[in-house]
Amino acid sequence: MPRRTKLAPRKTPTQERSRATVDALVQATADLLVRDGYEKLTTNRVAERAGVNIASLYQFFPGKEALVAEVRRRHVEAQQVAMREAMTELRGQGLEATVRALVSMGVAAHAVNPKLHHALTEELPARVSRVGQPEEDPVLAEARKVFERLSVGVEDMERALWMVDTVAHAVIHRGVIERPGDLASGALTEELVTLLLRYLRRR
Amino acid sequence: MPRRTKLAPRKTPTQERSRATVDALVQATADLLVRDGYEKLTTNRVAERAGVNIASLYQFFPGKEALVAEVRRRHVEAQQVAMREAMTELRGQGLEATVRALVSMGVAAHAVNPKLHHALTEELPARVSRVGQPEEDPVLAEARKVFERLSVGVEDMERALWMVDTVAHAVIHRGVIERPGDLASGALTEELVTLLLRYLRRR
Amino acid sequence: MPRRTKLAPRKTPTQERSRATVDALVQATADLLVRDGYEKLTTNRVAERAGVNIASLYQFFPGKEALVAEVRRRHVEAQQVAMREAMTELRGQGLEATVRALVSMGVAAHAVNPKLHHALTEELPARVSRVGQPEEDPVLAEARKVFERLSVGVEDMERALWMVDTVAHAVIHRGVIERPGDLASGALTEELVTLLLRYLRRR
Amino acid sequence: MPRRTKLAPRKTPTQERSRATVDALVQATADLLVRDGYEKLTTNRVAERAGVNIASLYQFFPGKEALVAEVRRRHVEAQQVAMREAMTELRGQGLEATVRALVSMGVAAHAVNPKLHHALTEELPARVSRVGQPEEDPVLAEARKVFERLSVGVEDMERALWMVDTVAHAVIHRGVIERPGDLASGALTEELVTLLLRYLRRR
DNA sequence: CATGAATGAGTTTTCATTCAT
DNA sequence: CATGAATGAAAACTCATTCAT
Numbered sequence: 001m002p003r004r005t006k007l008a009p010r011k012t013p014t015q016e017r018s019r020a021t022v023d024a025l026v027q028a029t030a031d032l033l034v035r036d037g038y039e040k041l042t043t044n045r046v047a048e049r050a051g052v053n054i055a056s057l058y059q060f061f062p063g064k065e066a067l068v069a070e071v072r073r074r075h076v077e078a079q080q081v082a083m084r085e086a087m088t089e090l091r092g093q094g095l096e097a098t099v100r101a102l103v104s105m106g107v108a109a110h111a112v113n114p115k116l117h118h119a120l121t122e123e124l125p126a127r128v129s130r131v132g133q134p135e136e137d138p139v140l141a142e143a144r145k146v147f148e149r150l151s152v153g154v155e156d157m158e159r160a161l162w163m164v165d166t167v168a169h170a171v172i173h174r175g176v177i178e179r180p181g182d183l184a185s186g187a188l189t190e191e192l193v194t195l196l197l198r199y200l201r202r203r
Numbered sequence: 204m205p206r207r208t209k210l211a212p213r214k215t216p217t218q219e220r221s222r223a224t225v226d227a228l229v230q231a232t233a234d235l236l237v238r239d240g241y242e243k244l245t246t247n248r249v250a251e252r253a254g255v256n257i258a259s260l261y262q263f264f265p266g267k268e269a270l271v272a273e274v275r276r277r278h279v280e281a282q283q284v285a286m287r288e289a290m291t292e293l294r295g296q297g298l299e300a301t302v303r304a305l306v307s308m309g310v311a312a313h314a315v316n317p318k319l320h321h322a323l324t325e326e327l328p329a330r331v332s333r334v335g336q337p338e339e340d341p342v343l344a345e346a347r348k349v350f351e352r353l354s355v356g357v358e359d360m361e362r363a364l365w366m367v368d369t370v371a372h373a374v375i376h377r378g379v380i381e382r383p384g385d386l387a388s389g390a391l392t393e394e395l396v397t398l399l400l401r402y403l404r405r406r
Numbered sequence: 407m408p409r410r411t412k413l414a415p416r417k418t419p420t421q422e423r424s425r426a427t428v429d430a431l432v433q434a435t436a437d438l439l440v441r442d443g444y445e446k447l448t449t450n451r452v453a454e455r456a457g458v459n460i461a462s463l464y465q466f467f468p469g470k471e472a473l474v475a476e477v478r479r480r481h482v483e484a485q486q487v488a489m490r491e492a493m494t495e496l497r498g499q500g501l502e503a504t505v506r507a508l509v510s511m512g513v514a515a516h517a518v519n520p521k522l523h524h525a526l527t528e529e530l531p532a533r534v535s536r537v538g539q540p541e542e543d544p545v546l547a548e549a550r551k552v553f554e555r556l557s558v559g560v561e562d563m564e565r566a567l568w569m570v571d572t573v574a575h576a577v578i579h580r581g582v583i584e585r586p587g588d589l590a591s592g593a594l595t596e597e598l599v600t601l602l603l604r605y606l607r608r609r
Numbered sequence: 610m611p612r613r614t615k616l617a618p619r620k621t622p623t624q625e626r627s628r629a630t631v632d633a634l635v636q637a638t639a640d641l642l643v644r645d646g647y648e649k650l651t652t653n654r655v656a657e658r659a660g661v662n663i664a665s666l667y668q669f670f671p672g673k674e675a676l677v678a679e680v681r682r683r684h685v686e687a688q689q690v691a692m693r694e695a696m697t698e699l700r701g702q703g704l705e706a707t708v709r710a711l712v713s714m715g716v717a718a719h720a721v722n723p724k725l726h727h728a729l730t731e732e733l734p735a736r737v738s739r740v741g742q743p744e745e746d747p748v749l750a751e752a753r754k755v756f757e758r759l760s761v762g763v764e765d766m767e768r769a770l771w772m773v774d775t776v777a778h779a780v781i782h783r784g785v786i787e788r789p790g791d792l793a794s795g796a797l798t799e800e801l802v803t804l805l806l807r808y809l810r811r812r
Numbered sequence: 813c814a815t816g817a818a819t820g821a822g823t824t825t826t827c828a829t830t831c832a833t
Numbered sequence: 834c835a836t837g838a839a840t841g842a843a844a845a846c847t848c849a850t851t852c853a854t
Binding site for chain 4: 443444445524528529530531532533534562565566568569572573575576577580581584585588593594597598600601604605
Binding site for chain 6: 017018021052053054055
């Protein structure tokens with residue numbers, strides 16, 4: 001394992017002023033990421049845009065990957081907050097309600113900050129993007145339980161879960177960009193729910 | 204629309220010698236892309252690896268984006284060749300055979316050069332990747348005809364096509380990386396075909 | 407109007423250390439300009455001669471034009487200082503004394519740093535040279551007042567001023583290079599004064 | 610004396626085709642000089658614009674200075690042709706007619722190809738510009754004779770000639786750029802003639 | 813002769829990162 | 834801690850010039 005240190009922030013700012021500095025840096029990173037993409041993201045530009053001295057940047061972050069990692073961490077956090085509501089509905093429901101809830105959660109997650117989301121998923125090189133979030137998706141874990149309880153007629157549960165995850169993500173993700181109207185109207189969601197239910201309801 | 208010129212090659216090589224040079228450059232680009240990702244791709248490295256003077260590189264390509272564009276062009280070309288066989292099965296078949304053929308084509312396309320495919324789809328920033336291939340997928344066009352002929356019970360044909368496209372791509376794409384075993388055994392394909400058929404067969 | 411930004415310095419140095427750096431850069435630019443001409447002036451050479459890292463150069467100047475512009479700015483400043491003395495004589499004098507003073511001022515200006523002056527006026531492409539000093543010559547403004555007060559017998563005052571300006575500049579300018587002896591002895595100055603007086607004294 | 614060869618053309622083209630090539634190169638050089646200035650003049654660009662292979666360029670010219678020298682040679686030639694008419698009037702006239710003729714010749718020379726003239730005199734670095742035309746101006750030689758015959762009341766004939774030359778050139782040269790209206794109307798010429806006559810007519 | 817190709821040697825410019833105060 | 838300054842290293846791109854066919 002090489003310097004994974006590259007990804008973690010350096011100092012956790014405790015004082016008031018420092019936190020403002022860090023926030024400015026993270027915000028600037030997000031802005032530049034959205035506007036110009038990862039390629040043109042440089043530590044100098046981030047510092048300049050944040051109105052922070054470049055040396056200060058290095059006081060808190062070991063490099064630009066760490067900045068991006070922090071941006072993603074905060075974004076994921078925000079997404080999880082957004083999902084938490086729909087999450088509750090997940091318990092003790094029937095299959096349709098469950099699937100509907102799962103899809104809603106996905107949509108909610110994508111609605112948090114679509115542009116940043118796009119930048120984080122599409123502009124980032126996979127190497128940068130993938131690192132640091134290998135944990136099992138809590139939503140998937142929850143879904144597994146529900147599906148098992150409902151004894152969905154599926155051969156390989158893991159595979160089915162993977163399919164659902166893959167399909168739902170893809171439809172929502174591409175939908176945000178290519179069919180925003182259908183997403184907003186709920187038509188796309190409906191289509192997705194139909195697809196998933198037909199897939200899961202087997203004899 | 205800024206200078207799209209950045210993407211087109213500069214000179215088209217006419218002599219034998221220069222064609223070799225260009226090929227070496229394109230090959231080197233592909234190699235480096237696979238090995239180190241787009242981020243670390245530099246014109247200097249490409250030239251060096253190709254054993255070509257940097258100035259020669261610029262004689263034929265205006266920059267690294269053009270190199271990558273050419274790599275992608277060739278890759279897509281190879282994919283289309285690979286798909287052409289399965290393409291023939293598409294005509295005059297029933298729904299299941301059609302869907303099965305479509306999936307096979309997708310798999311075949313992904314089998315051409317998986318590592319390069321991965322690099323081109325995952326490592327490339329969307330800005331770079333998306334540009335220059337806005338043409339309608341010929342496969343989709345074909346699929347539309349078949350579906351219409353079979354009068355698939357679907358409300359909005361375009362949407363359904365989009366769904367099929369999105370879902371199939373996602374499953375195959377992620378499958379290549381995350382479930383290569385299932386793909387090789389045909390299990391994943393079968394699962395995908397099932398899913399698509401259930402989605403398309405409505406009353 | 408393209409990025410005129412290319413001409414203005416980037417950062418204004420605040421600390422002692424950086425002021426020295428900037429001075430070294432400007433001085434090196436002037437030296438190289440005099441020695442090798444504008445053509446052979448490169449940012450690398452400037453940085454090297456100044457004993458400054460090339461990146462530091464770009465921290466303060468956006469390119470070589472800005473360096474040259476700064477050199478010129480300082481040179482003009484020095485010239486104006488040199489002219490200020492003779493300037494005082496300009497007030498409340500008769501025509502001859504006035505013309506003599508004007509000529510003296512021109513000579514004084516050209517005496518500041520003849521080699522640099524030559525480099526700036528002869529070696530620089532007009533595009534580079536002309537830009538950024540379109541302001542009305544304060545000397546001319548002064549001369550106009552004097553001429554008007556003396557009610558010089560001239561049809562078109564503006565044209566006459568332009569003539570005087572043009573003629574005086576040319577004689578002094580070419581004189582510095584081609585007839586330095588005559589200039590030093592005062593003979594050329596005398597000739598010029600004679601010429602101007604005869605031109606201005608009409609009935 | 611270093612490789613003055615740098616300035617002379619290499620081969621004098623005898624065949625039809627070659628002359629066309631050379632002409633295209635010279636013309637392209639002139640065009641680029643006018644449009645983009647000496648700085649951006651490169652052999653590659655000249656060849657490209659002329660529609661001539663770069664290697665062919667080097668068959669006829671040893672470098673870009675030689676190209677420019679040839680452009681200037683042709684321009685001067687054209688100017689001399691243009692001056693030849695007015696030249697004839699120079700013989701056996703009185704002072705005023707002579708001066709008037711001299712000025713006319715200067716104006717005629719500047720009228721040949723003003724833009725190219727400007728490029729050649731203002732954009733070219735002195736080092737490049739000055740080389741290769743050190744010969745005594747035939748016009749000046751002629752003027753000397755006339756002045757001597759008319760026994761103009763001047764102390765130092767050489768100096769006076771130099772003054773006339775300098776002043777006339779400057780007024781016309783700057784006039785072309787800054788007062789084209791006055792030049793076209795003849796007002797500027799008149800002013801210049803007046804100035805010169807008053808200078809030359811002394812007791 | 814003409815042409816496509818090739819290239820050594822730059823030139824411009826930027827980046828990530830460190831240092832002294 | 835913060836900040837202005839500094840810099841090694843390299844990336845992007847160009848130029849004059851030559852060579853093989």
